[in-house]
Amino acid sequence: VWNALPGPLWSEELARAVAATLASGRGALVVLPDGRAVARVDAALTELLGEGRHAVLTADAGPEKRYAQWLAVRRGSVRAVIGTRAAMFAPVQDLGLVALWDDGDGSHSEQHAPQPHAREVLLLRAAQDKCGFLLGGWSCTVEAAQLVETGWAGPLVAGRDRVRAAAPLVRTVGDGDLARDEAARAARLPSLAWQAVREGLRRGPVLVQVPRRGYVPRMACAGCRTPARCRHCSGPMEAPGADDLRCGWCGQREESGWHCPECGGFRLRAQVVGARRTAEELGRAFPAVPVRTSGREHVLDTVPAAPALVVSTPGAEPVAEGGYAAALLLDGWAMLGRPDLRAGEDALRRWIGAAALVRPQAEGGTVVVVAEPTLRPVQALVRWDPVGHAVRELGERAELGFPPVSRMAAVSGPGEAVAGFLRTAELPGEAEVLGPVPLPATPAGRPRRPGGPPPGDLWERALIRVPPGRGAALTAALKSAQAARTARAGDEPVWVRIDPPDIG
Incomplete structure (x- = not known):
């Protein structure tokens, strides 16, 4: 787990790691969060290795070029691959190194089923192919801290003097x-x-x-920062102009005399500009x-x-x-x-x-x-101590039983559907069900209703957690319950996600 020094040299360091792997006779795979990061590592690799020594797999390249690059990797004529999230499945032959930059970026998490995360996929590939694993970033996630805490990975951190000199x-x-x-x-x-x-x-x-x-800024109470809501539809109030206050959902203009329902204040301020x-x-x-x-x-x-x-x-x-x-x-x-x-x-x-x-x-x-x-x-x-922050967060999550220390699943959907799902699922004996509770935000994959509030206010979510080592039993039980529910016609669907990244 590599905590990179501040500055733009991280792409050159990744390029050197790839070059060292190729020099040893094995292949390398690097997954990056976006096209801009790919372009920087691409330029660094081209300068270090020359043209044609690595493949770039991104959506921006277009299907024809991307398929040609994929074939070159599949045949073994190219042994190094860099790309965005989908590159985590690239068929690199004789894999010697898998690397990931900035694993906390949300773009590394696929929103479509089975919702894999690039970090988890590369961890599995490193274990199965017995190759090196490098997780780099300026910051440090709780998952990265857990890899070091458990001894699965070693830390690669500069001394405090070098950090202070670069920051x-x-x-x-x-x-x-x-x-x-x-x-x-x-x-x-x-x-x-x-x-x-x-x-x-x-x-x-x-x-x-x-x-x-x-x-357009949304408005909130200047005293307690409670969001300002419309009296007609409870939508968020916005201020397109200096003397104009209107609802972002129904367009109704607010007359004078607004007051905060929490503290009774009469002054407004921009919530986020x-x-x-x-x-x-x-x-x-x-x-x-x-x-x-x-x-x-x-x-x-x-x-x-x-x-x-x-x-x-x-x-x-x-x-x-x-x-x-x-x-x-x-x-x-x-x-x-x-x-x-x-x-x-x-x-x-x-x-x-x-x-x-x-x-x-x-x-x-x-x-x-x-x-x-x-x-x-x-x-x-x-x-400038992201590692210390991640270690303390990991300790608190261990005390509270939250991921990544424990395994957790989120079950979302209409209230009756979630309750029925929980009744039929044969959960492990150690499983603890939290909720269900109303879900104010729209779940991932659930479309918003055009011109109105999201349908999330009609939904509920339950969290199910199990201690370490029981994740496989939990996923098997949820898979069986979901398959049985899908086979029955007329049942409303529910959404199941393992270790959801947005527990709140």
């Missing part, structure tokens, strides 16, 4: 800032952030990470500086070293030539406040992914994270 300076809004600016903790862009932007723009580009894309709106606001604040955006509609790969503001959603951050001079990580409370078991781990992974693109502290690189400084993920970012 940027990470600053938070703390007591010193509050003494000078009492509104610093409540402001979306406190004075510390403005100062970091101004100083960074003197030396190069500045990265601004925003948790969501889009323009999207990347486009943030770019517009920063453009007005720094009119002489170009502003670039990178997100779902248009993802930038690189940006020049000239001063500029780069507003990006998590995972779409472009690489700056020579590194960013500074970075702002905005709306940290929105990422940490998600009702998800992995909220802290995922927030830290996204923050470190952006901060790793910033110049080292010795070159003036600074990162400002706008979040509560006492929270564990924020402190792990300040210390």
Whole structure:
């Protein structure tokens, strides 16, 4: 389990691992989260090995080219493969190394049945083919920490001196800032952030990470941050303009006199401001500086070293030539406040992914994270200690009986269907059923109703967990129950997922 140093050299390190494997006479397989990461490793391998020594398997290549590459791998004329999630099944001959970069990225998890995860598939291939396994990333997931904790894998971590030399300076809004600016903790862009932007723009580009894309902000109570809801349909209230408040579902405009049902407050604030709106606001604040955006509609790969503001959603951050001079990580409370078991781990992974693109502290690189400084993920970012954070998370999950220490299954569907499924399933004696409870969000694979709220409010979900070593018995029981239910005509379907990544 490799905890990579900050910076852009990770692709070259992976290329060297592939080259060493080929030199030993065996094949290599590298799975990456997206096409941009594949392109970087592709360029590094081409420079190191030359043309034609490796195959690239991505959807962007098109079916004809992808099939030709697959045939070359199948025949053994090419012994090294890099690609996105589907490449985990590539038929590499005499496999000597399987590698995975950033296993916490959601794109490594297939949403269609049987919903394999690239990490689990490569672990099985490493065990069956008796080959090397390399799991790399700037951050560290709980699953990666478990591999080290159990002794299945060894850690590959640089010393603290090298980490500090490669990492940027990470600053938070703390007591010193509050003494000078009492509104610093409540402001979306406190004075510390403005100062970091101004100083960074003197030396190069500045990265601004925003948790969501889009323009129209959804509103919440300024006091307790309870989401503002429509009186007519309970939809989310949005503010397209400065004096306009309307429902995002039914379009009904809210008249004056709104008040929070929780605390009785009358003031509203933007719950999460999207990347486009943030770019517009920063453009007005720094009119002489170009502003670039990178997100779902248009993802930038690189940006020049000239001063500029780069507003990006998590995972779409472009690489700056020579590194960013500074970075702002905005709306940290929105990422940490998600009702998800992995909220802290995922927030830290996204923050470190952006901060790793910033110049080292010795070159003036600074990162400002706008979040509560006492929270564990924020402190792990300040210390640049994702491994320690993952180890502590693993210990807490072991005490609570959550994955990956225990095995867990989620059964989702209409309330009666879930109850009937649980009655007929012959679960192991050690199985513990949690719920069922109402499911507020739409389950994966369940379509949303056009023009209205999601149907998840009519659904329920039950969680079933078993101790380590009983996962096979649990899956066998659920498979039998699902097969029997499918064979009966007229039964409503239920969705079953083993070790769901979004327990919340």
